[in-house]
Amino acid sequence: MRLKYFLFAILVFGTMLISCKKTYLDIPPMNVVQDKDLFSNEAGMTVYLARIYSQMPFEDFKYSPARQFFDDWLVTPGANEGSSLGRDAGTAMTSEGWARNGAYWGRAFNLLRDANYLLETLPEYQSNFSSDVYNDYIGEGYFARAMVFYALAKRYGGVPLVTSVLKYPQHPADSLEVPRSTEEQTWNQVLVDFDSAIARLPESSLKRGYANKYVALGFKSEAMLFAGSVAKYNKITGFGDKTGVRVIGFDPATAADASKKYFRAAYDAAREVMNSGKYSLYKKKWAPNDKEAQYQNMVDMFFDISSPENIYIKEYQYPDLAHGYDAYNIPRQLMGGNGYSAGNCPTLDFVELFDGFAKNDDGTIKVLDNNGKYLLFDKVTDIFANAEPRLRAYVIFPGDVFKGQVMEIRRGIFTGDASNGISPLRVVNGGSPDYTISGPANYNQVDAYTASGAFAGHKSLFLSQNANTNEVVTLPDGSQMNAGGKNGPFTSDATCAMTGFTVRKWLNPNMPQSLVLEAHSEQFFILMRYAEILLNAAEAASELMLAGEPAPNGDNFQEIAYNAIRDIRERAGADPLKSDLSGEAGLQIIRKERRKELAFEHKILWDIRRWRTQHSDNLNGSTQSDGAYYRGLYPFYSSTTGKYFFDAGFDEGRRRFRLTEQEYYFLIPAGEVSKSPVIDQQPGR
Amino acid sequence: MKKLFYKVLICLSATVILNACKKDNYPLPAETLKGRVVDAATGEPVLTDQGSEGTRVRLRELSWKGTASPDNFDFFCMKEGIFQNTKLFAGHYNVRVDGAFIPLLRKNDQGDTLADETQYVDIKGVTEVEFKVQPFLKVEWVGTPTVSDGKITATIKVTRAVSPADFKAKIEPMGNYSDDMLNVTDVRLFVSEVPYVGYREWDNRYTTEIDYSGNSFDAQLGQPITITTQGTIPAGRTMFIRGAARINYATENIKRHNYNEAVRVDIPR
Numbered sequence: 001m002r003l004k005y006f007l008f009a010i011l012v013f014g015t016m017l018i019s020c021k022k023t024y025l026d027i028p029p030m031n032v033v034q035d036k037d038l039f040s041n042e043a044g045m046t047v048y049l050a051r052i053y054s055q056m057p058f059e060d061f062k063y064s065p066a067r068q069f070f071d072d073w074l075v076t077p078g079a080n081e082g083s084s085l086g087r088d089a090g091t092a093m094t095s096e097g098w099a100r101n102g103a104y105w106g107r108a109f110n111l112l113r114d115a116n117y118l119l120e121t122l123p124e125y126q127s128n129f130s131s132d133v134y135n136d137y138i139g140e141g142y143f144a145r146a147m148v149f150y151a152l153a154k155r156y157g158g159v160p161l162v163t164s165v166l167k168y169p170q171h172p173a174d175s176l177e178v179p180r181s182t183e184e185q186t187w188n189q190v191l192v193d194f195d196s197a198i199a200r201l202p203e204s205s206l207k208r209g210y211a212n213k214y215v216a217l218g219f220k221s222e223a224m225l226f227a228g229s230v231a232k233y234n235k236i237t238g239f240g241d242k243t244g245v246r247v248i249g250f251d252p253a254t255a256a257d258a259s260k261k262y263f264r265a266a267y268d269a270a271r272e273v274m275n276s277g278k279y280s281l282y283k284k285k286w287a288p289n290d291k292e293a294q295y296q297n298m299v300d301m302f303f304d305i306s307s308p309e310n311i312y313i314k315e316y317q318y319p320d321l322a323h324g325y326d327a328y329n330i331p332r333q334l335m336g337g338n339g340y341s342a343g344n345c346p347t348l349d350f351v352e353l354f355d356g357f358a359k360n361d362d363g364t365i366k367v368l369d370n371n372g373k374y375l376l377f378d379k380v381t382d383i384f385a386n387a388e389p390r391l392r393a394y395v396i397f398p399g400d401v402f403k404g405q406v407m408e409i410r411r412g413i414f415t416g417d418a419s420n421g422i423s424p425l426r427v428v429n430g431g432s433p434d435y436t437i438s439g440p441a442n443y444n445q446v447d448a449y450t451a452s453g454a455f456a457g458h459k460s461l462f463l464s465q466n467a468n469t470n471e472v473v474t475l476p477d478g479s480q481m482n483a484g485g486k487n488g489p490f491t492s493d494a495t496c497a498m499t500g501f502t503v504r505k506w507l508n509p510n511m512p513q514s515l516v517l518e519a520h521s522e523q524f525f526i527l528m529r530y531a532e533i534l535l536n537a538a539e540a541a542s543e544l545m546l547a548g549e550p551a552p553n554g555d556n557f558q559e560i561a562y563n564a565i566r567d568i569r570e571r572a573g574a575d576p577l578k579s580d581l582s583g584e585a586g587l588q589i590i591r592k593e594r595r596k597e598l599a600f601e602h603k604i605l606w607d608i609r610r611w612r613t614q615h616s617d618n619l620n621g622s623t624q625s626d627g628a629y630y631r632g633l634y635p636f637y638s639s640t641t642g643k644y645f646f647d648a649g650f651d652e653g654r655r656r657f658r659l660t661e662q663e664y665y666f667l668i669p670a671g672e673v674s675k676s677p678v679i680d681q682q683p684g685r
Numbered sequence: 686m687k688k689l690f691y692k693v694l695i696c697l698s699a700t701v702i703l704n705a706c707k708k709d710n711y712p713l714p715a716e717t718l719k720g721r722v723v724d725a726a727t728g729e730p731v732l733t734d735q736g737s738e739g740t741r742v743r744l745r746e747l748s749w750k751g752t753a754s755p756d757n758f759d760f761f762c763m764k765e766g767i768f769q770n771t772k773l774f775a776g777h778y779n780v781r782v783d784g785a786f787i788p789l790l791r792k793n794d795q796g797d798t799l800a801d802e803t804q805y806v807d808i809k810g811v812t813e814v815e816f817k818v819q820p821f822l823k824v825e826w827v828g829t830p831t832v833s834d835g836k837i838t839a840t841i842k843v844t845r846a847v848s849p850a851d852f853k854a855k856i857e858p859m860g861n862y863s864d865d866m867l868n869v870t871d872v873r874l875f876v877s878e879v880p881y882v883g884y885r886e887w888d889n890r891y892t893t894e895i896d897y898s899g900n901s902f903d904a905q906l907g908q909p910i911t912i913t914t915q916g917t918i919p920a921g922r923t924m925f926i927r928g929a930a931r932i933n934y935a936t937e938n939i940k941r942h943n944y945n946e947a948v949r950v951d952i953p954r
């Protein structure tokens with residue numbers, strides 16, 4: 001017995017001695033994928049790039065300003081840019097405070113590391129690839145890095161320019177801290193990385209979904225337009241507490257030159273795409289002077305994967321990678337099983353940007369006659385019968401057909417006398433019509449509904465509480481009619497066409513109602529299309545003209561800008577341009593065209609931010625810095641005449657949009673600032 | 686035997702559990718900082734909005750060694766231009782206030798410090814500080830507000846509390862100076878149902894704003910300005926009103942208003 005313990009002790013002691021010194025166990029763990037597995041062959045690189053692309057900051061059907069990237073819940077592009085209002089994408093969601101995960105900060109550095117790792121490691125394995133393939137992979141690395149820095153710069157200004165792999169734990173964490181650079185250095189890095197990508201990427205993508213030269217050129221022009229605009233229009237700047245670096249804004253001494261440099265880069269990049277001749281505006285169904293064809297053309301272009309306008313798209317496929325755009329944005333009448341609908345209701349302010357219906361001198365829609373009584377329309381569709389085809393392709397109007405059904409949008413029924421015309425409804429206690437912000441917010445407060453004032457004793461307005469609780473009106477012919485339409489708008493349920501409109505753009509017209517569910521949609525998202533290239537070229541040209549810069553290689557800025565806007569308007573079926581595009585007025589025409597063409601594509605919110613007009617634009621008498629409101633157009637049926645009339649005014653929900661100037665720069669996540677000796681919070685915050 | 690086993694087990698687990706935590710014997714934050722922001726010229730309090738567009742108090746605990754640099758700890762002045770925080774850790778602090786007055790910490794456009802009039806104090810017990818600042822504007826009531834038909838009419842007077850020369854001498858070295866910074870951009874009569882009326886608490890149905898372009902307001906400096914509220918305030922309501930004005934200059938990237946004191950107005954039945 002004793003001997004057994006003794007032998008055991010010797011054995012243990014012996015094992016300890018032997019196990020030292022030998023190195024034959026010192027190999028990389030066999031269950032972890034090694035560099036040589038990934039970087040030495042194309043199959044491995046496909047895996048590596050799949051990981052990179054899955055982290056790309058693409059603003060698509062899985063992006064919302066509130067929840068940022070990689071999250072497809074309540075995606076309603078347009079709802080914070082002024083193009084639309086959404087029940088769930090309300091006022092608070094304009095604010096960065098809602099952005100989860102510190103907006104993009106944390107996740108950016110994961111992809112940045114993967115891109116840097118590729119750029120540093122792949123050269124060791126260069127001999128395994130043909131030079132074309134090798135160059136593409138390196139180009140993809142630069143493209144990913146450019147996209148990360150671009151996504152960061154437009155949110156935060158100056159960021160830490162990590163351009164090599166930080167080796168931890170080989171080096172102590174303290175020595176790896178990288179402070180934020182200036183905003184100008186950051187935009188310069190964006191420019192350099194896009195150029196590095198463009199120099200290496202092929203003419204067409206190596207694999208479906210990969211970038212190519214023109215994709216990089218497209219995003220470069222967009223990014224440089226952003227940089228040039230910030231350099232020109234930004235007013236807020238300051239120095240970091242810890243580093244003394246100008247982490248937001250430009251040095252006034254260099255801002256003007258920087259702005260010109262970036263606008264020129266934007267212009268040149270856009271022109272290179274145009275000159276390649278590889279892309280064109282989608283006009284497969286288009287026909288001159290045929291509004292129906294022009295409308296159908298613009299509906300189809302978002303679903304035609306072979307469209308010559310698509311420069312870069314993000315594809316989805318059920319069930320592996322699907323989204324919920326249809327479920328969240330479907331008209332209430334066609335609501336799917338998850339109970340979401342109408343998350344994206346275009347504002348009247350947006351609709352009024354377009355042509356094709358009667359307007360007052362101030363550009364607002366004409367709904368009253370010269371005596372201040374409502375214009376009466378035989379059919380609810382009459383008011384927009386000649387609307388610009390592009391607008392019809394983006395917005396569903398009352399009475400429009402979608403998925404074979406007539407979309408019933410009606411706020412209520414007016415049963416009062418109409419023999420002397422109908423006076424504006426927003427009247428309380430016999431006063432005069434009040435369409436200011438202090439007027440009645442909701443139609444259930446007005447005299448016609450509460451039977452007071454001029455309507456004392458005879459209730460003349462009937463409304464629906466929600467889709468299931470209707471006031472029912474017996475019409476003169478004896479038939480019965482629900483007060484509200486099937487799409488509302490309703491008094492106390494916002495899953496409806498709450499502005500009197502509902503969105504058509506991107507909605508799959510062929511999806512059966514039973515499949516309109518979350519995570520069931522698979523239409524692709526167009527991240528970059530040729531129309532934006534034209535708009536980028538026009539805007540950059542206009543800015544360069546204003547700065548007094550000469551045009552490069554025989555171009556005529558005036559002509560380039562004019563032709564770009566003319567072509568877009570022609571395809572859209574809009575009225576022809578009336579003037580040239582010179583000066584500040586020309587720039588405003590180009591911007592307005594952009595707000596129309598690219599609405600609901602996650603672009604416009606960034607545009608109004610880079611123009612620095614989001615806080616200061618006059619919006620129905622207020623600015624967002626004080627708090628501002630959008631308007632809707634509410635259709636009513638007059639039962640005694642059998643006609644329709646429209647009431648234009650502030651959104652009934654009075655959704656207040658507010659943005660202070662300093663919010664153009666997102667807060668750096670507080671935890672990142674606390675734990676780092678070098679990362680500065682935004683100055684003044 | 687079994688009992689003993691449980692006793693041992695309990696002792697053992699208690700040891701393990703208690704080992705895992707350290708006794709938190711850090712004293713509760715119980716020190717108090719009180720302060721006032723007053724006009725250096727007159728000694729009167731600098732009235733403000735209550736919120737991020739009002740006077741901000743920023744503390745940085747310099748004696749804190751847990752991180753490389755202390756985090757900013759912000760709170761806001763009360764509308765009377767006073768502030769108080771009773772839940773602070775004892776320590777050595779930098780205290781600064783930013784509002785509608787000449788910045789206390791001034792840096793040039795290279796980030797170098799030109800002047801530092803912030804205060805460095807040891808906070809223990811009840812510590813009091815007073816900041817003597819130069820507000821941009823002074824807003825005063827003229828007479829008593831009147832009410833008719835649900836509208837309040839009030840008269841205010843706006844004067845400069847810092848002379849243009851003094852303003853220029855202090856702001857110009859910070860870089861990017863323009864005389865336009867001195868222009869009064871807007872005068873408002875804020876209306877609210879609560880006494881904390883101001884930029885963060887106003888009823889936009891009734892509040893009136895008058896904008897001025899360029900230096901067009903200069904002629905009205907010191908002159909009575911009569912402002913009437915918008916809309917119709919229902920009879921019987923109690924409202925609070927305040928006059929406010931601001932110049933075209935942002936401190937800490939926010940253009941802040943100077944205020945007069947809030948007054949209560951009863952709308953008769």
